[in-house]
Amino acid sequence: MDIRHFRYFLAVARQGNFTRAAEQLGIAPPTLTRQIQDMENELGTRLFVRQTREVSLTEAGTALLIEAEATVRQFEYAQHNAQRAGRGDIGHIELGYVASAVYSGLLQKQVQAFSRECPDVSLNVRESPMASLPMMVVEGRFDIGYVRSPMTFPEGLEAIRLDAEGFVLALPSESWLCRLPEIAPEHLQNETFILPEQISGTLQVAAEGGFAPKLGAQPGGLVAVIALVSLGQGVAVVPESVVGHVGLPGVLYRSIKGCEASSWLSLIHRRFEKSAAVARYIEQVKNR
Known part of the structure; x- marks a missing residue:
């Protein structure tokens, strides 16, 4: 039978x-x-x-x-x-992200849109160090990840370019730079730079100022970077989306005159994705 x-x-x-x-x-x-x-x-x-x-x-x-x-x-x-x-109506997705994806509001927007469309797909969303996130996607510990580009990705990953933004300077409120009406890249040649996970902004600002940057600590996430700035350990070139979201005592944010440096968020995923739920999330982001 x-x-x-x-x-x-x-x-x-x-x-x-x-x-x-x-x-x-x-x-x-x-x-x-x-x-x-x-x-x-x-x-x-x-x-x-x-x-x-x-x-x-x-x-x-x-x-x-x-x-x-x-x-x-x-x-x-x-x-x-x-x-x-x-x-892809049901399933589970492990999603990793860097902090600036939250500060920009992009992560919230895309996750919420997907959850409305596929309410029975569960998402486990976790912040992760950017340096290790790509390999964690390759190894399957994450299914997808939001990182800040430009950066080099390991074999087997693809990236969807998302919103771009410029950089601002985070500096101690008692720095002599705060007294300048405008801060240009060349004013920063004697400063110590606290490094965020994405250092391209720092390197581009130094190149525009015509100097080799004096590199300080690279403590990890953006909150840790701003914390060292608040302690007077140096200045930091950080994404614009940090302004208004990470405010610590003793820290000011200033624009950098003539600075054309920019970065963008990327959604990274495995090239040959087998999970229908993950593939559906990727397709939603592509068609946003």
Whole structure:
């Protein structure tokens, strides 16, 4: 027997008539009669009491009815879930991000949009050091990740370029630079630079000022960078989105005159993604 036989049995039991059941199923009555007879032969017992126009369940048929209903219901549920998984309607995503993805508001916007469209896909969202995030995606510890580019990615990863932004200077409020009406790159040649995870802004500002930067600590996330600035350990070139989101005592943010340096967020993912839910998230970002 297979699931088809259970469907035929239930149709006859509910209709109490082979002809009406056959019409419901879209098959010929003789075919339905033969299928039920095959079930009875395999089970070694009668399932229906045949009368002139109606049929009723035997004791064996009554016992089978509850189990058949449960079996068909579970089968349909399994089918439905498999179809939903194939479309990416259900599943799980491990998502890593760097802090500036949150400060920009981009991460919130894209995660919330995806959750509205696919409420049954669970997301585990965790901040991660940018230096290790790409390999964690390659190794499967994350499915996707938000990083700040430009950066070099390992083999097997692809990146979707997202919003770009410029840089600002974070400096101690008592720095002599605060007294200048405008701060140009060349004013920074004697400063110690606290390095964020993405150092391209620092290097570009120094190049525009025509000097080799004096590099200080690289403590990790942007909050740790700004904390060292607040302690007077140096200045830092950070993304504009930090302004208004990371405010610490003793720190001011100033624009850098003529600075054309910029960076952008990227969504990184494996080149040949197998998870339908992850692929659906990636496609949503591409079509934003």
